[in-house]
Amino acid sequence: MHIRLLGGIEVVSAGGQPLHFATRKTSLLFAALVLAGPKGLRRDRAAAMLWAGSGEQQARNSLRQALVDIRRLFPSTGDEAIxxxxxxxxxxxxxxxxxxxxxxxxxxxxxxxxxxxxxxxxLYRSELLDGQSSPGEIDDWLAPLRSNYTRKALDLVERLSLLPELGPREEEVCKALAERLVALDPCAEQAHRALIRIFRRRGKTNDAFRQFLACKEALKRELDVEPEEATRALVERIEATAELGEPAADRGPPQAELSLLEAKAARPAVSVPEKPSIAVLPFQNMSGDAEQEYFTDGVVEEITTALSHVNWLFVIARNSAFAYKGQAVEVTRVARELGVRYVLEGSVRRAGSRLRVAGQLVEAAAGVTLWADRFEGDVSEVFELQDLVASSVVGAISPRLEQAEMARAKRKPTESLDAYDHYLRGMASLYRWTREGLEEALPQFYKAVELDPDFAAAEGAAAWCYFWRMANRWMTDRQKETAEVSRLVGNVAISGQDDAVALAFGGLALGYVVGDYEAASALADRALVLNPNCATAWSASGYLKSCYDDPDIAIEHLSRARRLSPLDPLTFFMQTCTAFAHFVAGRYDVAWPLAEAASRTQPYYLTGLRVAAASNAMAGRLDAASKHIARSLALDPELTLANLTHVAGHIRPAYFVKYFEALRLAGLPE
Incomplete structure (x- = not known):
């Protein structure tokens, strides 16, 4: 090994002599090439990242000179391997x-x-490129990579500490890594837990308790939160052992450290953004009628959307917040797991034609209620009530908000409550992600459009249904359904110019089903301009770029979608798209774990199974690839290489050829 990036840039020759780059930017260019791997780096992108302040021609000249310097460096050492x-x-x-x-x-x-x-x-001496300052453009690209490697190191140290059998050397290496990670971030609970487990293995119970106290104090000092449930459960088990008078060292290593309690609390703490951030939790349905659950969910979704239109406000996506539906959870836990400063919770009571919406806004760290109010009105005034609640919440977060900004936060998808009822029922069916669910959802969306011909959200959702019908080979008349997608998305483009989600759904369907990448990308771009906090828009943009454009940009956009909605039930879709982006970029060992994770979450999603098969095959894991093909054929016995285009969609020809050959290698029949 001659190249080190973990802990700073170090490059040595074959003879062990350190190599020095001519300039700092030359060394950063070399590091960027190492990080890019075999897929490489576009020349124009490299020039823009490192020499953004120069003119286009000057940036190209600087890039050319830096490459000359790098090429001179290696031949001069006789090291031709690099x-x-x-x-x-x-x-x-x-x-x-x-x-x-x-x-x-x-x-x-x-x-x-x-x-x-x-x-x-x-190998993890410190953070990726630690101590290297870099220009803004390359730092925007480097930051998520650095964060990703830190996360990998935290996962690694916890996995090591959980192994049933750990030799003295492995134990010492684990301890050293955990100490390095705690030094880098005193709030890194995974590293603290690794140290607690190691002390427990060695019979040093007091040291384990001291480590827990250090962790607790750091979390209180830095974040004003308590340790995660997994950390507390670990210490409680050690306390129980101590009370029984059984030395931890005599009991041997923990055989089942990840208890159900720990697994449930394994969601990591997410850093809170600098700007105001909020999660709108599912409201309680106080109507006593389970059939009205969809209406209560719709009220919350509309409040979330209204808040999301405010550019300065970071809003957690509806799907992630709804992961807590039906649970009695502490506001501090929700805030820690979703990475927000404020949490909105409340209830909706509907009795006949009357509607009451009650809510309260809590600053999670302090446990202080900043605002609480209730609003009553006729059911036909639901949209005014939703806007009023959203307006009050925004006012509580920032009293200086001007009325003009609140106007941009308003969105009324339809003036017809009946049409909206049908739309909400359709979305409830769609979110089941089954064939039966789609068959129930489509008539609801069409009924909504019949009642309100300008209801863009319903038409976008209908087009999204056809996306899933094609992905799972549920289409019955491909030509007719493709034409219907074109019609629906055309209407969305006209009537939904201010609806980010409708535009995102339309862009996904237009790109995948129809194959009009330019028009689809324009819709996704428009959605991001309208609502930069829209996880669906970032996901749509990421999908389109993974299939037609730059896979690295796709990964960035999909990562942004995951950050905005870390608990999204569509995580399996985002993981599959990210896996495919890594696949086309040639990073097969990164692609297959993501695709397999997606398939575990949603085992009936055929695209996830196919991407898992292709990635495993190209990574040389033919046994695993064969299993995914067998699962795909069990769900879709008629799938062959000959009809692959019917489900692969209109992706870039070079990507399709690679995908085709990979699935052939995996064992998909001709």
Missing amino acids: RIEGNADTIWLAAPADEADIWIFDRGCQADDGASLAAAAD
């Missing part, structure tokens, strides 16, 4: 798989044995 290659558009680093620490680290993190995991842990 070299820069490229064409008119792209440059890449050609090097053996064991030349860079991050490449070895990534492979080690996928292992299951203690020796391999410990070897990977040894």
Whole structure:
């Protein structure tokens, strides 16, 4: 290994001599090429990232000179194993798989044995490119990568500490990594838990308790929160052991550390954004009528959407907030897990034609209610009530908000409550993600449009249904349904110019079913302009770019969608799209775990199974690939390479060829 990026840039020659780059930007360019891997880096992107302040021609000249400096550096040492290659558009680093620490680290993190995991842990000296300041453009690209490797290190140290059998060396390596991670972030609970477990293994109960207290104090000081339930449960088990008078060392290592309690609380704390951030929890349905549950959910969704239109406000997506539906949860826990400062909760009571909406806004860290109120009116005035609640919440967060900004937060999808009823019922069916659910959803959306011909949200949702019908080969008349998608999305483009979700749904369907990438991207872009907090819009943009454009940009957009909606029930779709982006970029070892995770979450999603099969095949995991093909054929016996285009959609030809050959290698019949 001659290249180190974990903990700063270090490059040595074959003879062990350190190599020094001519300039800081040259070293950053080399690091960017290492991070890009075999897929390489576009020349124009590299120039824009590193020399953004220069003119276009000057940036190109600077890039050319930096590449000359790098190429001179390696031949001068006689080390020909590492070299820069490229064409008119792209440059890449050609090097053996064991030349860079991050490449070895990534492979080690996928292992299951203690020796391999410990070897990977040894490589994580500090954060990726630690101590390297970088220009704004490259930092925007580097920040998510740095965060990703930190997350991998935290997962790695916890996995090591949980192994039933851990040798002395592996245990020491685990302890050292945990200490490094705590030094970098005193609030890193996974690292604290690893240290607590190690002290427990060694019989040092007092040291384990001291580590817990250090963790608790750091969380209180830095975030004003309590330790996660998983951390508390771990310490409670050690306390119980101590009370029984059984030394932890005599009991041996924990065989089932991840109890049900820990697994349930395994959601990591998410950092709170600098700007005001809020999650709108599911309201309680006080009507006593289960049939009205959809209406209560719709009230919450509309409040969430109204708040999301305010550009300065970070709003957690409806789908993530609804992960807490039916649960009695503490506001502080919700805020920690979703990474928000404020939580809105409330209730909706509907009796006949009268509607009462009650809500309260809580500042989670302080446990203080900032605002509470209730609103009553006729059911026909539901939209005015929703806007009034949203307006009051925004006013409580920022009294300086001007009325003009509140006007942009208002959105009334229809003036017809009956049409809206049908739309909400359709969405409830669609979210089941089954064939039967889609068959129930479509008539509801069409009824909503019949009652209100300008109801863009209903038409966008109908087009989204056809997306899923095609993805799972449930279409009965492909030509007719494709034409219907074109018609629906055309209407959305006209009547839904101010509806981000409708435009996002329309863009997804237009790109996948019809194959009009440019028009689909324009709809997704418009959705992002309308509502930069819309997870659905970022997801749509990411999907389109993964199939037609730059996979790295796709991954960035899909990552943004996940951040806005970390508990989204559509996470499996985002994971599949991210996996496909890594697949087309040639990062098969990154792609297959994501695709398999998506398939575990939604085992009937055929696209996820196919991407898992293709990624495993290209990663050399043919047994795993074969299993995914077998599962796909069990669900869709008529699927073959010959009809693959019917489900793959209109993706870039080069991507399709790669996908086709990978599935052939996986064993999909001709």
